[in-house]
Amino acid sequence: MITWNKACNTNALLQYIKENTADGANLRAFKLYRKGLEVTAVLPPHKEEDAMHLYSLSKSFTSISVGIARDMGLLDVNEKMIDIFPECVPEEISENLAAMTLGDVLSMQSGHEVCHLDKMRFSENAVKTFLAMPVVYQPGTKFIYSTGGTCVCGAAVEKRSGMKLNDFMEKYLFSKLGIPKPRVLTLADGTHAGGIGIFLPIDHLFRMGMLMKNKGVYNGVRVVSEEWCDMAVQPIADNSCNGTPDWVAGYGYQFWVNAESGFRGDGAFGQLCVILPEEDTVFALQAEAGNMQIEIDRIYAMLKNIDEADLSAEAALLAEVETHYQTQKASPVEEKTVTFVPNEAGLLSATLKTEGDVLRVRLETEYGVQTLMAGNGCWVDCAPMLRYCNPSINALDPHFGLIEQLSLRCAYETEGDTVKVICKHPDTPHTQVFSFEKDALRLSANYGGLRISEIAYR
Numbered sequence: 001m002i003t004w005n006k007a008c009n010t011n012a013l014l015q016y017i018k019e020n021t022a023d024g025a026n027l028r029a030f031k032l033y034r035k036g037l038e039v040t041a042v043l044p045p046h047k048e049e050d051a052m053h054l055y056s057l058s059k060s061f062t063s064i065s066v067g068i069a070r071d072m073g074l075l076d077v078n079e080k081m082i083d084i085f086p087e088c089v090p091e092e093i094s095e096n097l098a099a100m101t102l103g104d105v106l107s108m109q110s111g112h113e114v115c116h117l118d119k120m121r122f123s124e125n126a127v128k129t130f131l132a133m134p135v136v137y138q139p140g141t142k143f144i145y146s147t148g149g150t151c152v153c154g155a156a157v158e159k160r161s162g163m164k165l166n167d168f169m170e171k172y173l174f175s176k177l178g179i180p181k182p183r184v185l186t187l188a189d190g191t192h193a194g195g196i197g198i199f200l201p202i203d204h205l206f207r208m209g210m211l212m213k214n215k216g217v218y219n220g221v222r223v224v225s226e227e228w229c230d231m232a233v234q235p236i237a238d239n240s241c242n243g244t245p246d247w248v249a250g251y252g253y254q255f256w257v258n259a260e261s262g263f264r265g266d267g268a269f270g271q272l273c274v275i276l277p278e279e280d281t282v283f284a285l286q287a288e289a290g291n292m293q294i295e296i297d298r299i300y301a302m303l304k305n306i307d308e309a310d311l312s313a314e315a316a317l318l319a320e321v322e323t324h325y326q327t328q329k330a331s332p333v334e335e336k337t338v339t340f341v342p343n344e345a346g347l348l349s350a351t352l353k354t355e356g357d358v359l360r361v362r363l364e365t366e367y368g369v370q371t372l373m374a375g376n377g378c379w380v381d382c383a384p385m386l387r388y389c390n391p392s393i394n395a396l397d398p399h400f401g402l403i404e405q406l407s408l409r410c411a412y413e414t415e416g417d418t419v420k421v422i423c424k425h426p427d428t429p430h431t432q433v434f435s436f437e438k439d440a441l442r443l444s445a446n447y448g449g450l451r452i453s454e455i456a457y458r
Helices: 012-022 055-069 095-099 102-106 124-132 149-161 163-175 202-213 228-233 292-305 314-325
Strands: 002-004 026-034 037-042 261-269 273-276 281-288 336-339 347-355 358-364 368-375 378-384 385-387 402-403 406-417 416-426 430-435 439-449 448-457
Touching: 002 012, 012 037, 012 292, 026 202, 037 202, 055 095, 055 149, 055 163, 055 228, 055 261, 055 273, 095 314, 095 430, 124 149, 149 163, 202 273, 202 281, 202 416, 228 336, 228 406, 261 292, 273 292, 281 292, 368 378, 368 385, 368 406, 368 416
Parallel strands: none
Antiparallel strands: 002 037, 026 037, 026 281, 261 273, 273 281, 336 347, 347 358, 358 368, 378 406, 385 402, 406 416, 416 430, 430 439, 439 448
16 A cells, blocks of 8 residues: 655654544545655555645646746846736726736736636637637736636646647656646647646656656756756745735745745645745645645644654554554345436436446436446456546536546445445546435545535436
């Protein structure tokens, strides 16, 4: 489950895992470099090669790409956005829009009142939509977090390089880090979703952190200039009204300034890459967490404790951690069928049947028969085609509703007449539970222990 260098205090790591799991924060994987030591943990049922949605941690990769384009002479942070995209400007250009620079957008100070990603995602021209929105504030004066703005920064790289952003990243960034071209999301017009759309396994995320810790050098190869690495992590924007301590310490070019020291990239539900150059430390984390300030506080505490030598509680803690992540043997499930009234997911009925240590759930839907498979005391992979059953943040979009193939890793539990199929999504941080009751299916999606959606199909 966990591999480590024994010179490291593993007791602190195990305590860190225990504290997170105790309050429902579902740690998936983490990788730590500290003063020459490396520790990797991948917690069941996850696998080290799982490429997971980074959500807004994607922004830090877009920042590095802009830095590379700047190093190549293709872009400058002082360039006006209307000069980068003259074909996308509205007929009437306001004074604030005319003043907006690439640096303003990179530092979340475009002057817009809100993020306009919702309007951009399904627009025929995302950049044109972004530039058409009212620029309420003088650019460079007010921090408004904008994923849409990051997508436009990525589009600037595409415009000046003549390459799709993922192709540009592959050639000038990912290949230098030894990372294969990753899966990415795009907006409707084909623009790379640079603010939210990259999928990577834990080790590849970690490599970005090592690159930034070493000021643009990875394995002895210069990838992006030291000047950009220094610029990008300065507190360029004042975000002092933005929330908890690690979200008010300043914001650079798509990197957050940490409250204690260093900087980080972060993404929804607990995706983190914390870089502490002065402590020669990088900590990359993929998780499903509801409170990211608590998550970061625990990282700080773990790093302070990890240098201590007391390993006396290690064996007991390891046993406790391993017990938590083991799936329990369930009672046998008698074959039964549940029929549903018409519903938006198109589910008609579910038939449950056990075959050895595997539960098969035959889902009759309006679009064909689909199968959920779940292990008894183990995890089983399956890939059903379903509609309205994706707990990803994308599913919160009002336009969402496509039938899509889900990647699931499932186990089941029994509780009286209820059979619960626990579904981990290897490609997102999320956990989903299908509860088959006597006469209903209850579907819930849990984000870091916080249940945000529950639908009963009867």
